[in-house]
Each structure stands twice: as structure tokens, then as C-alpha cells.
Amino acid sequence: MKHHYLFIVGGVMSGVGKGTSSAALGLTLKSKGYSVTAIKIDPYVNVDAGTMNPVEHGEVFVTVDGDETDQDVGTYERYLETNIPRINYMTTGRVYQTVIERERNLEYKGKCVEVVPHVPEEIISRIEKASKEAKADITLIEVGGTVGEYQNVLFLEAARMMQVKDPNSVRFVIVSYLPVPPSVGEMKSKPTQYAIRTLNSAGIRPDFVVGRSPMAMDDPRKQKIAWICGVPKEHIISAPDAKSVYDIPDMFEQQDFANNVLKCFGLKKKESDLKRWHGFVKKMKSAKKEIKVGVVGKYFSTGDFVLSDVYLSVLEAIKHAAVSEGVKAKIEWLNSEEFEKSPVKMKKELSQMDAVIVPGGFGSRGIEGKIKTIEYCRKNKIPYLGLCYGMQCAVIEYARNVLGWKDANTTEIDEKTEHPVVHIQESQKDNVAKGSYGGTLRLGGYPCMLKKGSKASGAYKTDMISERHRHRYEFNNEYRDALQSAGLVISGVSPDDHFVEIVELENHPFFVGVQFHPEFQSRPLSPHPLFVGLIKAGKSRGKATGKGMGKVTGKKKV
Numbered sequence: 001m002k003h004h005y006l007f008i009v010g011g012v013m014s015g016v017g018k019g020t021s022s023a024a025l026g027l028t029l030k031s032k033g034y035s036v037t038a039i040k041i042d043p044y045v046n047v048d049a050g051t052m053n054p055v056e057h058g059e060v061f062v063t064v065d066g067d068e069t070d071q072d073v074g075t076y077e078r079y080l081e082t083n084i085p086r087i088n089y090m091t092t093g094r095v096y097q098t099v100i101e102r103e104r105n106l107e108y109k110g111k112c113v114e115v116v117p118h119v120p121e122e123i124i125s126r127i128e129k130a131s132k133e134a135k136a137d138i139t140l141i142e143v144g145g146t147v148g149e150y151q152n153v154l155f156l157e158a159a160r161m162m163q164v165k166d167p168n169s170v171r172f173v174i175v176s177y178l179p180v181p182p183s184v185g186e187m188k189s190k191p192t193q194y195a196i197r198t199l200n201s202a203g204i205r206p207d208f209v210v211g212r213s214p215m216a217m218d219d220p221r222k223q224k225i226a227w228i229c230g231v232p233k234e235h236i237i238s239a240p241d242a243k244s245v246y247d248i249p250d251m252f253e254q255q256d257f258a259n260n261v262l263k264c265f266g267l268k269k270k271e272s273d274l275k276r277w278h279g280f281v282k283k284m285k286s287a288k289k290e291i292k293v294g295v296v297g298k299y300f301s302t303g304d305f306v307l308s309d310v311y312l313s314v315l316e317a318i319k320h321a322a323v324s325e326g327v328k329a330k331i332e333w334l335n336s337e338e339f340e341k342s343p344v345k346m347k348k349e350l351s352q353m354d355a356v357i358v359p360g361g362f363g364s365r366g367i368e369g370k371i372k373t374i375e376y377c378r379k380n381k382i383p384y385l386g387l388c389y390g391m392q393c394a395v396i397e398y399a400r401n402v403l404g405w406k407d408a409n410t411t412e413i414d415e416k417t418e419h420p421v422v423h424i425q426e427s428q429k430d431n432v433a434k435g436s437y438g439g440t441l442r443l444g445g446y447p448c449m450l451k452k453g454s455k456a457s458g459a460y461k462t463d464m465i466s467e468r469h470r471h472r473y474e475f476n477n478e479y480r481d482a483l484q485s486a487g488l489v490i491s492g493v494s495p496d497d498h499f500v501e502i503v504e505l506e507n508h509p510f511f512v513g514v515q516f517h518p519e520f521q522s523r524p525l526s527p528h529p530l531f532v533g534l535i536k537a538g539k540s541r542g543k544a545t546g547k548g549m550g551k552v553t554g555k556k557k558v
Contacts, residue, residue, distance in 0.1 A: 011176030011195025066444025336369030389512030
């Protein structure tokens with residue numbers, strides 16, 4: 001099978017949409033009948049994304065086979081509608097770790113192991129293996145950061161070596177920013193020209209330029225880049241800021257991006273089949289009502305800026321479910337630390353919500369605000385969905401305020417609590433004692449049996465599911481009977497009955513806490529059942545209270 005490789009690199013600055021551009025292009029190529037997979041390369045020395053600060057790096061996305069990866073892998077899954085395996089993610093640390101292990105095992109047959117060519121060869125080996133396992137006609141390889149960063153040199157060298165080996169199977173896209181300085185009032189292409197020149201210095205000439213900018217790139221700018229950088233004008237793709245990331249595939253199709261890529265590879269052009277995608281986008285745009293969904297967390301800000309990327313999959317899962325229910329979700333970021341300081345503010349803000357989510361997290365900061373949030377939602381019948389830590393906090397809240405165990409807690413926060421309703425997994429004790437944290441959580445997809453007649457089984461419409469996990473602490477089974485006797489419903493457990501996976505409440509519109517991360521399996525064309533259940537309940541609350549379900553205004557939404 002002939003594999004084709006398309007490298008996507010960044011210019012000028014990071015964070016302008018390489019991941020979304022890669023995924024959107026992949027979707028359009030797939031819509032033409034080609035098998036497509038995507039790889040993410042992170043230049044960090046970290047072995048995986050699990051040990052990175054989410055405020056600095058964004059969401060840690062967990063694959064079904066248990067890898068902690070960059071959030072772009074989640075973007076690929078959502079657009080390509082397929083599971084991306086761990087072989088499709090690599091970091092500098094992971095590559096070096098493998099090379100050193102091979103050297104220690106004498107796999108280099110006594111050779112002098114050098115940075116070049118052995119590190120690029122390992123990179124190439126991983127790319128080729130991922131393509132082979134996916135049986136991909138086309139593999140998109142996104143190189144994180146920008147071309148001018150020192151740590152990307154070896155990844156660019158690997159790409160260059162691949163093109164030298166087979167010139168017809170390797171092509172390059174650079175996604176670069178074209179600023180429009182307010183004081184100048186003109187789109188400037190010079191930063192992109194320098195980025196392309198830097199890429200040229202690595203022995204690589206881009207075949208395509210995706211020009212990210214606040215507005216559409218005009219013809220003079222395209223002509224200048226084409227003339228100075230040697231890229232065909234029709235290969236310069238304008239990618240202005242879009243109202244929705246789900247508009248981007250159509251934006252690319254209108255400029256024949258995918259067909260020109262196929263032409264570069266010598267592959268046959270085909271008609272696109274994007275009917276289902278267009279249906280989703282049309283329904284999203286036609287929604288006339290909105291509901292307010294509060295996301296209560298702590299990883300929101302860096303300085304004066306709010307970073308929604310920390311909960312990216314949660315955000316997208318809410319959107320998918322809202323579209324399926326014919327509404328727009330107005331997402332409100334609510335800081336649990338502020339709720340600890342001001343109960344009045346908490347009540348005022350939560351009372352305006354049609355639905356509330358407490359997402360995953362770690363540590364003590366903000367936890368009391370989350371527990372107070374859950375108590376308010378439970379008592380005031382506000383639809384609630386707790387994800388991972390949000391489920392554990394729901395158990396703590398119930399133990400404290402229903403059973404009266406005021407010191408109930410998780411041993412992650414208080415090892416001496418008399419009522420450790422959440423405690424560390426037995427298999428994790430050695431890891432914590434040894435300080436072995438990287439990649440040792442309970443990770444990946446695990447099966448779960450659902451209780452018949454529960455809200456969970458009603459949402460999933462089945463009695464057996466599989467969901468992705470990322471946690472070290474668990475529901476303490478010693479308290480199972482007491483909590484159940486007090487009215488907490490355990491509606492999902494592992495097949496061996498050890499792990500409590502789902503808790504919920506009867507006589508509540510929607511109150512569900514899950515130990516796993518359902519957001520990782522939500523996709524535009526197949527929204528996750530639990531998020532759909534939450535949005536349905538939120539719609540009903542909005543109609544009943546009149547506080548939500550208003551007409552959509554011109555106010556900017558998240």
C-alpha cells in the first residue's frame with residue numbers, strides 16, 4: 001500500500017489553528033473517499049502531556065488505548081470520526097527515551113549512536129508505523145510550535161529525509177499568521193515570508209500556505225507570498241477567523257484545498273460527500289433558543305486572559321449535544337475559588353444556569369467551591385453532570401450534607417479524614433510512594449455495566465458501555481452501603497463490581513456523576529448521550545423557570 005505524508009508546520013506564532021486546520025483538511029480528504037489518519041508531534045522533552053500544566057499546555061486528551069496526549073489529538077478524533085491510537089502521538093522525550101533504550105539493549109549493534117541520523121530515523125519509524133497500522137492513504141503530521149524553534153530541528157530533519165527518500169510521497173503545509181496592526185491598517189505578509197524562509201533553511205519548501213488572519217487574505221497578499229516564496233498562488237489558502245471551527249472544512253473546500261493536495265500527490269480527484277457535516281453545521285446555525293451552561297472549575301486564567309482550552313473537549317461536547325437538541329449553549333465560566341469566598345455570588349450565578357458541569361481536575365485548590373456548587377445544584381434541582389473529580393466531589397457532598405459526616409473527604413486532600421469516601425486505588429499506592437506519576441494513572445477505555453432503569457442506562461440506551469478514564473483515586477467501597485441507603489444511586493460499576501463508575505440521584509431532573517471522561521468520546525455527528533441528557537434537562541429547566549431558553553442575541557458566545 002502506498003502511503004502519502006503531509007506535514008503541517010507553524011509559522012510566526014503558535015496557537016493559531018494548526019490542529020484545527022489539519023483536522024479540517026483531513027475531513028475533506030476523507031470525504032473524498034481516502035483513508036486518512038493524523039499524527040501530532042510535540043517538541044517537549046516531556047514523555048507525554050500528562051505531566052504538563054493545563055493552563056500552559058491546554059487539555060490533556062486521553063486516547064482509548066490509554067495515552068495522555070495533546071488536545072489536538074481530540075480535534076482529529078472529532079473531525080475524522082475515528083479513534084486515534086497512542087502510536088500517533090510523539091514528543092521529543094518519547095523519541096529520545098526509545099533511542100536510549102535501544103542503545104542500552106545493543107539494538108544499534110555497537111554503533112556510535114548520534115543525534116543525526118538516529119533520532120530522525122526513530123521519528124520516521126514512528127510515522128511510518130502509524131500510517132501502516134491505520135492503513136492510511138494520507139497521513140497528516142502536525143509539528144507543534146513553529147519552524148523557528150530550536151527543538152523542532154530534528155523533526156524537520158526527519159521530514160526532509162523522508163522527502164529525499166521518496167519525493168513524490170511527502171508534501172508540506174505551513175500555517176502562518178498574517179497580522180493586521182491597527183496602527184497600520186494593512187495586512188502584513190512579511191512575518192509569514194520570514195517563517196517560510198526559516199523553513200527553507202531546514203531544506204524544506206512548503207507546497208501550501210494557510211494564511212491565518214483576522215480577515216480574508218486579499219489577492220495582493222497572495223500574489224506577494226507566491227512571488228517571493230515560490231508557492232503557487234492557488235496553493236495559498238485564506239483562513240480568516242471563523243464564527244465556528246466547524247465552518248473551516250467548507251472554507252477549505254471553497255478554495256479547492258483538498259483537491260490540490262491530491263493533485264500534488266498524483267492522486268485522483270473525487271467529489272466530496274459532506275452532507276452529514278453540512279447538516280450539523282446548518283442545524284447549529286439555525287438554532288433560535290439558547291440555554292446557559294455553567295462550567296465550574298479553576299483552570300481558567302493566565303494573567304488577564306481566560307483559557308477555555310483547558311476544558312476543550314467538555315466545551316465541544318456541550319456544543320454537540322446542544323445542536324442535537326436544537327439549541328445554542330451559552331457557556332459561562334464559573335470560578336470555584338471565587339465561590340469559596342462569596343456564597344452570595346455563587347447562589348446568584350448558579351441560579352441563572354439551566355445546567356451545570358463540574359469537570360475533572362486535581363488538588364485542593366477550589367474543591368470546596370465545587371462541593372458547595374454541587375450542594376446548591378442538588379437542593380435546587382439544577383441539572384448537574386460531574387466528570388471524574390466532579391463525581392468524587394458529588395460523593396463527598398452527599399456524605400457531608402445528607403449523611404452528616406462533616407469531615408468526609410477524599411484522601412487526596414485529607415489523608416486523616418475519618419470518612420474517606422474517596423480514596424486512592426490500591427494499585428496506585430506504590431506509584432505515589434515511589435513518586436512515579438507520569439503515565440501511571442488509570443488510563444484509557446474500560447467497560448462499565450449500567451443499572452437497568454437508571455438515568456444512565458436511559459441515556460445510553462444500553463446496559464454495557466466503554467468509557468475513557470484518567471484518575472488515581474476512586475469511590476471507597478467501604479461506604480457503598482451507607483451511601484446507597486441514604487439515597488445515592490450507584491448506576492454504573494466495572495464488570496468485576498470493584499469500581500463505582502456512575503452515581504446519580506432519583507427525584508432530580510438530572511444529577512449524574514461519572515468517574516470517567518465522556519467528553520473524550522463526543523463528536524459533532526454523534527454527541528455523547530450524557531451531555532445530551534444534561535442539555536435536555538437544561539431545556540426543561542429553562543422553559544420552567546423562564547431564566548434560560550431566550551432568543552439568541554448578538555452577544556459573543558464561547
